[in-house]
């Protein structure tokens with residue numbers, strides 16, 4: 254684990270995917286493992302919960318010291334109350350939406366969140382192809398955030414690499430999660446730098 258973390262020491266965050274085999278058809282790990290990563294990682298953790306009942310579990314990840322904890326809008330019973338709880342513990346509060354989930358319901362509560370994750374693949378597995386049909390939704394969200402003077406971060410996750418990061422940045426994303434494009438590279442830190450500079454050239 255330390256070796257893998259050392260390979261991405263230049264990243265802004267380590268994105269940690271928690272999957273429960275209920276909300277998504279895949280299983281990773283839970284709070285105990287995330288606690289170990291938290292103790293070991295020199296880079297702050299950005300925890301993405303792909304789990305049912307985040308209202309019950311998300312605060313535990315914030316208590317572990319994760320910099321941000323993102324839960325799915327589709328899974329949460331009380332998204333605003335949960336975001337407030339995460340913030341009260343000291344984590345950035347994130348909410349994620351699957352590719353087919355509309356974002357309009359978030360417009361009036363944008364300031365309750367520190368980041369909104371627009372999934373650019375169906376959650377569950379790394380290595381899938383980027384879904385360009387999610388870009389109009391991202392653009393709408395970015396326009397609305399700008400109109401309201403919101404400083405919420407707009408994150409994309411899934412199939413992000415050299416050939417897709419520009420369109421996500423152009424549509425308004427400012428935070429990018431890359432798995433295969435980084436860990437599949439010979440030099441992950443260099444891949445991070447290249448992705449970062451491509452994104453910044455297309456950010457407006």
Ligand SMILES: O=C(CO)[C@@H](O)[C@H](O)COP(=O)(O)O
Nearest residue numbers: 376377378379380412432433
């Ligand atoms: O959460 C997910 C998928 O569920 C993502 O974080 C992917 O794991 C990112 O991997 P690539 O699509 O970049 O390979």
